[in-house]
Amino acid sequence: MKEEILAAQIANQLRRNIVLGKLQPGASIKERDNAAELGVSRTPLREAIRILATEGLVELRPARSPIVAVPTIQMISDDVEVLLAVEKLSGELACARATDAEIAALAEIVADMDARFDTTDALDMFETDMGFHRAIAAASHNASLAEVHGTLLARLWRARYLAAIQKRNRARVVEHHTAIVSALQARDPALVRDAIQTHLATLRVDIVNTIEAERAVAQDSESAKSA
Amino acid sequence: MKEEILAAQIANQLRRNIVLGKLQPGASIKERDNAAELGVSRTPLREAIRILATEGLVELRPARSPIVAVPTIQMISDDVEVLLAVEKLSGELACARATDAEIAALAEIVADMDARFDTTDALDMFETDMGFHRAIAAASHNASLAEVHGTLLARLWRARYLAAIQKRNRARVVEHHTAIVSALQARDPALVRDAIQTHLATLRVDIVNTIEAERAVAQDSESAKSA
DNA sequence: CAACGATTTTCGGTATACCGATTTTGGTTA
DNA sequence: TAACCAAAATCGGTATACCGAAAATCGTTG
Incomplete structure (x- = not known):
């Protein structure tokens, strides 16, 4: 240590x-x-x-x-937009370069999430989720890409965490991850891009909603204080 | 200051x-x-x-x-691969979000490069070139994207500089830039992506060749020293 | 002469000290 | 009571001091 x-x-x-x-x-x-x-x-x-x-x-x-940092909705949205492009490229490259073992490991993560679906607490589930996305970036075998991806993940970590612990749509997350892994197993770049596009588009909506809700609450307590 | x-x-x-x-x-x-x-x-x-x-x-x-840093060919290639994706997204977003003034400014840069084609020294031309790419990133109106783009540019700066001062294909650069601006003026995302793809694919080849040549020279002087 | 090992040197990592700019404060005045 | 101003506390930026680990040097030995 x-x-x-x-x-x-x-x-x-x-x-x-x-x-x-x-x-x-x-x-x-x-x-x-x-x-x-x-x-x-x-x-x-x-x-x-x-x-x-x-x-x-x-x-x-x-x-x-x-x-x-107090990221604006605009900045968060921008970050997701970039993350989307980065992760789509990761998936596409992974189709060509990932080892079978790497893809198997991804499938394992999804299976794990599915199995622990409603028994695990939100934080564990969230960290597993992040691990899944990181593994996709790693599977691209492009160090530069993985690094940029990591930075974006860190920046969005809190927002994603807040969105994830509401666990309103865990089912959809597992479903999306499954689709991504299937496409990777087929090594079909276009399919992977679509699957990731779908997943992260949903994510963007979730995050923006969560942050807007948080900001609304903060706004309330602020005005209450001045009253 | x-x-x-x-x-x-x-x-x-x-x-x-x-x-x-x-x-x-x-x-x-x-x-x-x-x-x-x-x-x-x-x-x-x-x-x-x-x-x-x-x-x-x-x-x-x-x-x-x-x-x-002594970047490996692999790392440089990786960087260009990410830069390509980043700049394509920038161009695509710029189609929707850039102001007419921003696109006009890009056209101005290209016209300037074209006019000074064979009168300006390599360093000036190179810096103008970099300014062009930075302006595209800025025109995306996505701060996160522009930042990532800036980091990649800095990382590739030396390699691009070495490639650029050989000025073997200035003509092609101007040609590519013109195509990009035209596509932006038409605000046609697919066209912009294609133009940028073409431009940076060429760049990747140029950079890799230049670096390989440099490494070969370094290798020579290394073995000469030990003789 | 070459390989090895102890001593000295060098260097990054960390702690502390100092400085100037900014903010806060407490008292003064209108 | 409120606006204001000066003295004091605060804090980031920079310089310097100290420490332990790695590396270079050099003498020793097989």
């Missing part, structure tokens, strides 16, 4: 806190306070903040405290 | 040096030496190195000096 650099560990810790909502969007991240809290010095903490900034989870402001 | 943070300025400086070959691929970047050389302390220099690392221009090694 000591093999990783301290700044990376801190970044992981902060990322968890942001994604899980322990650090609310808009909250300021003061270097001294957080460093003291985590028992480290400002230097690696500062580096961790920069890492999260490149991931889009933190917003840097000149001569001001960094704050947990 | 003081408005930018010191680390960003240093990153710009180092980026120029790397792209122009003043810092050769594989060269180690020692924090103390370079900091002293630029008259700054290690802290902002270190931060600059991290910035360049996220751009893929520098490679971080655990407990070792960072080195100027």
Whole structure:
């Protein structure tokens, strides 16, 4: 566990806190306070903040405290749009380059999700889901693509998490994943693209709805406070 | 000029040096030496190195000096593959969202390149070329997409620069750019995708050839040294 | 002479100190 | 009471100091 650099560990810790909502969007991240809290010095903490900034989870402001990013609906929508293109390309390339073992592993993940359908808690299910998408990116055998994909996933992690724990349409998720795996097994690029398109188009709607609902609630408590 | 943070300025400086070959691929970047050389302390220099690392221009090694990245042919090819998808999406979105002024500006760039065809030096022409591609990404009106595009451009900057200064097929570049602009003016997404596909497919070949040639030369001087 | 090993040097990672800009505050005044 | 201004606290940006690990050097040995 000591093999990783301290700044990376801190970044992981902060990322968890942001994604899980322990650090609310808009909250300021003061270097001294957080460093003291985590028992480290400002230097690696500062580096961790920069890492999260490149991931889009933190917003840097000149001569001001960094704050947990408050993505606009527009930005989230933009991210999904890019993710869609990236993942479609991943799927397409995976058709040509993925090993049978990699595709089998994907099928295994889907089978697993299906089996634990209504027994597993939302967080576990969500992480399995993310693992599935990451595995598709990896199966493209294009490191650059996988990296971009990872960045987008991190940026959308919180929004997707909020959408996922409502688990309104787990059934549809499993159904979509099944379609994607089938297309990959057939190694049919066009089919894979369609399946991913369908999946992520649904996702975009879910995410935007969830975020809009969250913003509405935040708006309410804000006006209530001023009353 | 003081408005930018010191680390960003240093990153710009180092980026120029790397792209122009003043810092050769594989060269180690020692924090103390370079900091002293630029008259700054290690802290902002270190931060600059991290910035360049996220751009893929520098490679971080655990407990070792960072080195100027030595991208493999595979990695460059991967990058171009992603860039192709990103730029096709940019063009497609630009068809729907770009303002007439933005498209006119693109046409202006192409006209400019065409006019200065054989009077301008390679570096100027290259920077104009890069500006053209950046403008397409901007015209997508998708901030996330433009950002990813920018990162890929930075990563490929040196390789494209080496390919461009050979200016073997400036004519073809202008021709391709003209086709792209025409398709954008017609706001025909399929046509734009095709035009960009053609342009970047050519680019990939040029880049790979150039890098392979460079590597061959490096190989030669390496074996000569050991003789 | 070559292979090896201990010592010294170098370097990245981390902590701490200092500075200037910004924000907050507390008191003063209209 | 509210607007304002100056003193003080806060915080990010930068410089410097310290530490342990890796690497280079050099003497030793087979």
